[in-house]
Amino acid sequence: MNLALIIDDYLPHSTRVAAKMFHELAVELLEQGHYVTIITPHFDKNEPALIEEKLDGVVIWRFLSGQIKDVPKVKRAINETLLSHRAWRAIQGKVDKDTFDGVVYYSPSIFFGSLVSKLKNRCQCNSYLILRDFFPQWAIDSGLMKEGSLIERYFRFFETISYRNADIIGVMSEKNLEIFNRNTNNRLPTTILRNWANLSPHCPSDTVRNLREKLGLNDEVIYFYGGNIGHAQDMANLIRLAKNMQCFDKAHFIFLGQGDEVKLINDLIKKWALTNCSYLPSVSQQEFKDILAQVDVGLFSLSAKHSAHNFPGKLLGYMVQSLPILGSVNKGNDLMGLVNINQAGLISVNGEDDVFFENASKLQNDIELRKSTGDSGYKLLEKEFSVVNIASSIVDSFKKS
Template identity: 60%
Template sequence: MHLALVIDDYLPDSTRVGAKMFHELAVELTHLGHNVTVITPGFEQKHAFRETQLDKVKIWNFRSSPIKDIGKIQRAINETVLSHRAWSAIKHRIKGDTFDGVVYYSPSIFFGGLVSKIKQRCACRSYLILRDFFPQWAIDSGLINAGSMIERYFRYFEKRNYSAANVIGVMSQKNLEVFGKQSPCYSGKSEILRNWASLKPSEEVYDIRKKLSLENHIIFFYGGNIGHAQDMANLMRLAKGMNDYQLAHFLFIGQGDEVELIKQLAEQWQLSNFTFLPSVGQDAFKKILAEIDIGLFSLSKKHTAHNFPGKLLGYMVEAKPILGSINKGNDLKEVINSNSAGYILDNGEDQSLLNSAIKLYEDQEERMELGLNSQKLLENEFSVSSAANLIVKGLRS
């Protein structure tokens, strides 16, 4: 099959987990014998269209204004025209037999128009990889008022995004249930598609310990989006609670709306055990993961959806124990805890989270055992080959 893969952020320019996952999927699909073309924005590129290649994956970039790390209003405007700009750039290259299927990733919610046009011209099916429920999570977090004009605007594009899909893959059983309640008219075409990762660990290191003079320290690491959905103050309180443990160090690498918040809290609380670094490239990021001791994550307690953050898969690949807190009822807690891959608490259980961090800090054998279990969990439940086969099955149904 010749497959079009659509995403708003992709390698080699992106440092985000979603871009890495999508590229791993594209590479796996090529290994399965499919012809893959990724359609993605080229930010600030001069020409309307550009074609490149990465790891035997063809990439079509269409010209776009930035949609990451900018003001919310400007981001909404720039994302709204993604489908229009994409179709204008690629429509002359698409014939009736060009594509046999479309796989698209959300967020963003604004590719429904593009996917519909490709499907109409090529008479093919589509698979939506739905990784969060926007705008619902923004309403839950208080960023958007329920019933407002802004909500109705985003809901229109959300519905258009869902309508363009023949199959919609959500991350977990709980998400499947939530999706069925929130969007009942689309629930009949939804299924569980877990996040995925390549199983190959890094063979090199970045020397982050040497660069930060942390050779003998236990590194608690957070990498990825630093935003409202993550409730970063939650992890900063954990760092504060560990400040008296001499060899514990918290390293955060990423970008997002709450970068200034974590910097302010580190200064306000005079944290000597905390380092923030801006995003690094995917190769460097993977090498850093090979050096850290404990993988951190956090989800806002206000969420009603049940996300499985992609960053956890990076921790699993490198056999790192997982420590974090989530919104109440999230079935991720059961997945990690029942497989002894780490410690997951409900967001707000600060003392229990701190106690778990202390336990991991003090017990090297436990860190090793939980890390190996997390790697086994990845192999059993979250391989990229499983995801690719399920998507292909959905496109052929």
């Protein structure tokens, strides 16, 4: 099959988990004998409106766009709104009725519905929406947007277009499926499509700079958070944990990434005079893998205000490296049961700081527990989150349609 894969961020320039996941999916689809074209924006005004290139055999069409990451919210909203228009203007001359047999698009962003509609009409093919969060709902839950406001109605309009152009919508978990179907009155075709990862652990080369030497750490247990640092993650929750863990001389927390709450975590580290924390800016995917291979515990947090049940992509990176997972989630999130029952980590409810601290203390004091939990996490990855199975599932959905 000839497949178009659409996402708002892609390798090698991106440091985000979604870009890495999408590339792993594209490479796996190639391995299974399909042809893949990534459609994604670029942001260099000095380059052509359409750049064509390849990465690991994957064809990439990069269309010129205004910046949509790490810019003021209004500017981001305007540039995301124009994504479909700018993409179609750049690629329409390359698309005829036989170009694609299916379109796979990733949300966020919610603004690719119009582009998908045009591709489907011209190629007479079906589409698959990989839906990873319920925006704007999570922004309303977090208090960033008022329900019923003009801006909410604006985003809901584009959310509806995105959903309407999907022949099937894949959400992350059973609970998400229940919530989505309830909110849409079971009017849309849905299924469960978990996040995914390549199963090969990364071994850093001898030339890689030792993380412990860089940060002046010796035999400390390193708790690592890597990824988006934003409102949805409730980073203050993790900094509170680090504060409570000051009673352990050999516990150190590393926060790596970018997002709206970088200033918050640095301000809290300074305010509470935390000497057991380090912040590192985003790094390349290769450097990220090198760091994951050198830390002890994979850390994450989800806002207590969320109504959806996200499975953060960063957890898959932890599981690939057999790192025990330590985190907290919104109440009722089925991720907690999945990880805890499979002994792949210790997850508690956000706000229950005593339980979060108790779980961290268990991992701090027991190296064998860290190892057995990490090994169980890798087994869970093999069972539920293999990119091989995910790619096959998406292709099968097109063959059935």
